[in-house]
Amino acid sequence: MTEDRTGGHEAAAVLCLASASPRRRELLASIGVGVEVRPVDIDETPLPGELAEAYVARLAREKALAGGRQSRLPTLGSDTAVVCDGRILGKPADRAEAAAMLRLLSGRAHEVLTAVAVTGPAGLLEICVATRVFMREIGDSEMAAYWATGEPADKAGGYAIQGLASIFVERIEGSHSAVVGLPLYETAQLLVRQDVPLWCGAV
Numbered sequence: 769m770t771e772d773r774t775g776g777h778e779a780a781a782v783l784c785l786a787s788a789s790p791r792r793r794e795l796l797a798s799i800g801v802g803v804e805v806r807p808v809d810i811d812e813t814p815l816p817g818e819l820a821e822a823y824v825a826r827l828a829r830e831k832a833l834a835g836g837r838q839s840r841l842p843t844l845g846s847d848t849a850v851v852c853d854g855r856i857l858g859k860p861a862d863r864a865e866a867a868a869m870l871r872l873l874s875g876r877a878h879e880v881l882t883a884v885a886v887t888g889p890a891g892l893l894e895i896c897v898a899t900r901v902f903m904r905e906i907g908d909s910e911m912a913a914y915w916a917t918g919e920p921a922d923k924a925g926g927y928a929i930q931g932l933a934s935i936f937v938e939r940i941e942g943s944h945s946a947v948v949g950l951p952l953y954e955t956a957q958l959l960v961r962q963d964v965p966l967w968c969g970a971v
């Protein structure tokens with residue numbers, strides 16, 4: 769453990785995180801896993817006819833493998849997509865796309881898929897977690913106000929359940945941390961299999 773600038777404690781790096789997402793780093797820190805961040809730039813275009821589960825699994829795997837080439841530590845890659853009516857919603861490019869996404873999600877349920885891949889001594893381990901999110905109806909003025917906050921821009925499906933959009937989410941079935949970007953229960957199991965210590969040490 770080393771003391772960080774805020775006077776808190778930052779765990780020493782035991783995992784390479786192949787991700788630019790601050791949410792994933794914070795989620796891992798919350799279970800005592802310190803990371804070395806190695807974001808990778810991969811093409812996130814779905815292949816023709818590729819199903820959502822195969823798509824997120826492929827991206828998580830590609831991120832883990834590319835990140836792993838830059839580190840000696842076990843390496844984690846992950847990808848989150850919002851899926852509604854078979855359509856994969858990534859991050860909205862602009863206000864119009866964000867509004868179209870929220871209009872599609874308003875007043876109904878959709879799925880959030882998060883895939884995780886971890887390379888390490890046990891080889892490549894992978895999981896994919898599906899969570900159902902039930903949203904209330906969202907009005908046009910709320911959509912416009914939400915876009916103006918800046919929150920939707922870098923979020924799959926154009927919303928953040930952990931942020932201001934929590935007022936739109938009636939309930940979920942599944943994993944809250946998976947919607948935010950990393951399913952902690954399932955990820956912990958993969959990390960243990962790769963000998964990565966959690967807050968409770970090597971188990």
Ligand SMILES: Cc1cn([C@H]2C[C@H](O)[C@@H](COP(=O)(O)OP(=O)(O)OP(=O)(O)O)O2)c(=O)[nH]c1=O
Nearest residue numbers: 787788789847848923924927928929947948949
């Ligand atoms: C649905 C939803 C998504 N998100 C975020 C999680 C992910 O960071 C992002 C989905 O994009 P991803 O492409 O999965 O991840 P990323 O681009 O942020 O990071 P990297 O590819 O480098 O790993 O959306 C939330 O924070 N809250 C939510 O409620």
